[in-house]
Amino acid sequence: MTQSLTLHKDLRQNHRKLTRARQAVLAIVTDAQRHLTPAEIYRKAKIKYPHLGLTTVYRTLDLLAELGYIQRVHAVEGCHSYAPTAQTHGHHLVCATCGRAEEFTDCDLESLIQSLQVRTGFEINVHMLELMGRCPDCRAPARARKRKTPRGKA
Amino acid sequence: MTQSLTLHKDLRQNHRKLTRARQAVLAIVTDAQRHLTPAEIYRKAKIKYPHLGLTTVYRTLDLLAELGYIQRVHAVEGCHSYAPTAQTHGHHLVCATCGRAEEFTDCDLESLIQSLQVRTGFEINVHMLELMGRCPDCRAPARARKRKTPRGKA
DNA sequence: GCGTAATTGAAAATCATTTTCATTTAGAAA
DNA sequence: TTTCTAAATGAAAATGATTTTCAATTACGC
Numbered sequence: 055m056t057q058s059l060t061l062h063k064d065l066r067q068n069h070r071k072l073t074r075a076r077q078a079v080l081a082i083v084t085d086a087q088r089h090l091t092p093a094e095i096y097r098k099a100k101i102k103y104p105h106l107g108l109t110t111v112y113r114t115l116d117l118l119a120e121l122g123y124i125q126r127v128h129a130v131e132g133c134h135s136y137a138p139t140a141q142t143h144g145h146h147l148v149c150a151t152c153g154r155a156e157e158f159t160d161c162d163l164e165s166l167i168q169s170l171q172v173r174t175g176f177e178i179n180v181h182m183l184e185l186m187g188r189c190p191d192c193r194a195p196a197r198a199r200k201r202k203t204p205r206g207k208a
Numbered sequence: 209m210t211q212s213l214t215l216h217k218d219l220r221q222n223h224r225k226l227t228r229a230r231q232a233v234l235a236i237v238t239d240a241q242r243h244l245t246p247a248e249i250y251r252k253a254k255i256k257y258p259h260l261g262l263t264t265v266y267r268t269l270d271l272l273a274e275l276g277y278i279q280r281v282h283a284v285e286g287c288h289s290y291a292p293t294a295q296t297h298g299h300h301l302v303c304a305t306c307g308r309a310e311e312f313t314d315c316d317l318e319s320l321i322q323s324l325q326v327r328t329g330f331e332i333n334v335h336m337l338e339l340m341g342r343c344p345d346c347r348a349p350a351r352a353r354k355r356k357t358p359r360g361k362a
Numbered sequence: 363g364c365g366t367a368a369t370t371g372a373a374a375a376t377c378a379t380t381t382t383c384a385t386t387t388a389g390a391a392a
Numbered sequence: 393t394t395t396c397t398a399a400a401t402g403a404a405a406a407t408g409a410t411t412t413t414c415a416a417t418t419a420c421g422c
Contacts, residue, residue, distance in 0.1 A: 066420090069367080069368075070368070070369085071367095071368060071369065071418080071419045071420070072419080072420095073368090073369065073370080073418075073419070074418095075369080075370070075371095076369095091409095092409085092410085093408095093409080105370090105371080106370095106371085107370070107371040107372070108371085108410090109370080109371060109372080109410090109411080109412090110369080110370060110371070112409095112410065112411075113369085113370090113411095128282050128287065128336075133282065133287035133288070134287070134409090134410095147324060147328060147330055147332065149330065156328050156330070158324060163337075167339065170301060170312060170339065173312075174301060174310050174312075174343075174344075175343070175344035175347075176301055176303065176310070176339075176341045176342065176343050176344065177341045177342045177347055178301065178339050178340070178341035179340065179341045179342075180339070180340040180341065181337070181338065181339045181340070182336070182337070182338045182339075182340070183317075183335070183336070183337050183338075184335065184336045184337075185321065185324065185330075185332050185334070185335045185336075186332070186333065186334040186335070186336070187330045187331045187332035187333045187334065188330065188331045188333075189328075189329070189330050190328075190329035190330065193329075193331055220389090223398080223399075224399070224400085225387080225388045225389070225398090225399060225400065226388075226389095227387075227388070227399090227400065227401080228387095229400080229401070229402095230400090245378095246378080246379085247377095247378080259401090259402080260401095260402085261401070261402040261403070262378095262379090262402085263379090263380080263381090263401080263402060263403080264400080264401060264402070266378095266379065266380075267380095267400085267401090288378090288379095
């Protein structure tokens with residue numbers, strides 16, 4: 055709604071149009087509780103707007119990410135998922151079992167970055183921090199059920 | 209060399225064989241100064257061992273990662289690259305310009321993880337931290353030359 | 363409303379990855 | 393060393409994800 059208005063303005067500034075496809079895609083990503091893959095977004099958005107094509111989803115995700123409305127999420131699995139920007143002001147805490155993601159902003163890496171800059175001579179300007187584990191919901195039944203196969207290296 | 213011996217032992221324990229293909233792939237990743245994609249590894253390893261097939265590279269990368277000899281790297285670009293484990297005891301500092309990667313181990317996230325665990329109820333057991341910026345080499349000439357295009361789509 | 367550039371979706375093309383399968387090979391045992 | 397067999401291999405095909413092409417459609421400034 056309000057977001058659509060802002061988007062409309064942002065698009066106009068670049069001589070671009072606010073289409074139903076773009077609204078549908080943005081709505082899906084914005085309302086999602088967790089990051090979604092392009093295919094998932096396509097499936098969900100197609101319900102709102104059945105005429106939608108997968109190609110357009112890819113193009114729209116690129117566009118929205120460029121404009122800063124959504125963000126690419128890099129998790130261990132699902133390298134190319136997307137999450138609304140609001141949800142990603144900072145970093146992710148992703149549940150390895152159900153994919154639910156919490157975000158947090160306080161990452162306090164300043165001192166680390168400072169010392170690394172001095173030590174390495176790099177100029178550091180981006181950082182990506184992703185934490186993974188199990189959310190409360192997935193931890194609870196885990197005690198009762200059999201544990202998931204560790205699929206570990208050993 | 210020494211690494212090959214260790215690998216041989218590790219493989220034997222799992223009833224697996226030390227093949228020329230595996231040696232070639234491991235050598236390439238181990239000697240790399242930055243993380244490489246499967247295709248890059250294939251191209252380079254094929255020089256050492258021309259008979260090598262791409263399929264085998266994929267299978268070998270999985271195996272070596274499982275055994276802990278190499279690690280998957282998740283950077284903003286190149287979601288499925290690999291780096292030697294030695295280089296990734298901790299985290300990466302990647303140069304956005306030339307791709308050169310430094311690694312560091314002191315990440316000091318314990319207090320952050322602690323407080324997040326309490327706050328969210330998550331059990332946190334993995335973290336991924338990647339810093340990006342420009343390395344000294346790429347910074348130096350930057351002052352003299354024109355700055356690189358910011359790589360925006362617009 | 364009109365005109366036009368931007369956008370679209372379907373299909374084809376491309377690219378990365380996995381599977382299949384007949385052949386080859388490492389390495390344990392003789 | 394030779395023999396034997398399970399493990400590993402590479403080529404080709406299959407699969408999946410993403411991008412390109414292009415003619416048709418649509419948003420929106422006029």
